[in-house]
Amino acid sequence: MTSATDSDQADHQVRTTGGLVIEDLGVSLTGKDVDVVDDIDLVLKPGEVVGLVGESGSGKTTVGTSLLNYSRAGAHISSGKVLLEDRDVLQLPWKEVRKLRGEEIAYVPQDPASALNPSIRIGKQLVELQQLRGIGTSESRLAAARAGLEEVGLPSDDEFLRRYAHQLSGGQVQRVALAMAFLPKPKVLVLDEPTTGLDVTTQKMVLDTMAALCRTYGVSALYVTHDLAVVANIADRVAVMYAGQIAELGPRDTIFANPSHPYTRALLDSIPHLSQARALKGIPGRTPSPGRRPGGCRFNDRCSFAVDRCRDEVPALREIAPEHEVRCHRVGEIGTWDINIGTVPDADPDKPRDVILSVDGLNVFYGRKQVVHDVTFDLAKGEVVALVGESGSGKTTISRSVGGLHKDWTGTLTFEGRPLATSARKRTSDDRRRMQYIFQNPYLSLNPRLTIEQIIKRPMELFGLAKGKEATERVVELMGQVALGSQMLHYQASRLSGGERQRVAIARALAAEPDVMICDEITSALDVSVQGSIVELLEGLRLERGISMLFVTHNLALVRSIAARVEILQAGKVVEEGSVVRVMDTPQQDYTKTLLGNSPRID
């Protein structure tokens, strides 16, 4: 709870300098007495970027849109103040709120592909607000739109203004959204995971653009994300949210050098580093949804430092150092944190390799268009080889060809010395069994009509590995291995979280007792903390079962922690390959250097 003096101080700050103050903000579910977020106190100083970090379900987006007095259907803002220069946004009449949106507080949406209206040309969307408000003439609005596009590094000619959103790439759409948000020169900007789903180069470009614009116009920004590594590069201060409350708040350097809440530490432990391999760790359990949050400290059921007091007593946000606030009973009792905790030796580049799968001269076509050119690499037993590249580099195409899902390719694919047919249909049942594919999006790769038991059992029945009761026992065993409780046996996939679904997908692949697993961006749709636990799981499987993995990703830091060898792809060609240590410590090619330079890092 904020004391009176705190808010007085904050008020004072606003009057002299502008910015935005959030006081005791709460959002509840409509019709129920359940808080989605509560007790949020946060100050955005002018020109300052504040990172708001948390897992899915922590309420971070809810806080973000509350600044514009907006809540999604089913929830409403139940308490608190959002002060913009003495005016409480939450108490303003509806018409003034609408006027304030866009002009004074702007919002940059999460998903670049779906955030622009598919039926309106971008030139029109850019000037729409000004046109409705009657700001300027049509010429001046058009000129402003062109200038705005140039500011974000996009072309500003008529041809570009006449395009629709689908005629732009993901990075271009996101920069159009940025330009649109900046056009009315707002004072405050709310960015809701604007770079999720973009590859590192585009992400860097968008982040740089955003930072430059904020500096130029003195805009305060709230940057909402699940990825602490992104925040490390752009934020001045960081607020870590858990289960609807701020768990820790402080200047960026303090948060990364001296994280004091066990949750912040756990988040940091789940992030892979570029400079050194780490044994990534997830956070056990999952973020409790509103209404199911435990009493006492909300993190107590997932916290490795929890004591009885944590279960009984609700902790307050306390200042432990200037500007550094933590909501934990045991601050100061749980020791210090070191960024190098969890560091492990990199994969040994000189380890003898026993090749199980080799790809030679792979050319892949979509119709007449060749998308992969003469790619050659191999995979040894118990080894992880990473295919890395930006979107459109052909990494997924290669993995689909190797898996036999795409058959329009030439070259040789040798599995234990035997050539494999192009399509999975033509391969023997045993070859199909021994090579399993795990897809990127666990929300789409599990049949929503089947129970988890049926999903995992299917490969066993298909390949005649087990039947009936024996199969069920094996399903329970496999679910144990991927850290899913057997109570989920009869659940349907819709009841599971993203991370749990991906575990089911992994268990399904394991059910076939494969020798090779092809993992196609399997963590990119998931929170960083969930990614950490999935990587932990895969590493365990590799060591125990000696499974080889082809790991497709755009995240180089992740590669460092999981893979032994890496293939850097650009436009369907391998530009650099070798052991992870060699490629990442002494990159030879400019492209690899650019990728490394653009990757967000906290080390």
Added chain:
Amino acid sequence: MTQEATLPDPLAEVAPPRGRSGGAAWGIWLARRLGLAVLTLWLVSIVVFLATAALGDPVRAILGRDYGTNVARREQLEAQLGIGDSIITRYFDWLGGLLTGDFGTSLANQQPVWGQISSSVVNSLVLVLLSALAMVPLAFGIAMISSHYRRKRPDTVIQTILLALAGVPEFVTGILLVSVFSTTVFKIFPAVTLVAPGGAPWDEPKSMVLPVLTLVIAVTPYVSRIVRATLLEVLDSDYVELARLKGIPEPVVMRKHALLNAIVPGIQVVSLQLAWLAGGVVLVETLFQYPGVGRQLVDSVRNHDVAMVQALSMIIAGVYIVVNLVADVLSILLTPRARTAISS
């Protein structure tokens, strides 16, 4: 480091669309669709011909009990239908006639078919078009109001009424309207359409009201429910949320951002309903004695007038195909992604 220099050129990321010069591509696309439409029409002609002329003995069907007694009439019919020729010859004779605009001669009164049906075709088209003109704005308006109040009381009331209307057969609606507006309660509109010889039904505009109203009530619920469902989906989309967060007033969000993206499923269902109206107005036309194709089709079937049935079936099929073609073209024109895919 000079990272900026190695960044990909934003223009190169996506090939620019070829702009408005895709005329040739459009021409090819349209030619293909027209070709398919003609092919469909041809297949329909085979089905219509087989069903009406080739199966069984049409002359026996026409004459019934007179088949054995009225030899002169039988021979005259056999000559007119060309029973002596092979079925293929007869089909091509008929098809050739259709292509040259000769729909044949009515068996019932020996008049050219086209002369008899042309006015009823026009009458029916006018009826359907008037209904469509009233129905489309009404259905979209109701859908917008309903989705604006989603799951609140006005929405529930509207949806209940629509569902009830959709469940009532159109002739029951018609009878109800007649009893309310022309017989028992009020006497505002005529209950039947009386057309002077050589005149048209719209010479007496009042007489058009009840048939149009009946059709509008029959069709609006379907269209409205589909458009509402699409609108609800669109209103949940990220771009509508962004428009609201951008400070766009709600009516503009609904009109510009939401409706524009919900209109295509609306067009599809409107086209299906219009096509249904073209052939399915039989009951309504009969009820109001409206001189349209539906009524004429029923009469012709009753009279075993093969030539008339064939001609009317082909015209109804033609309307189906044209309406669907128009709907497809409109859908593509209104979906930028589909439109630009054709021209580039």
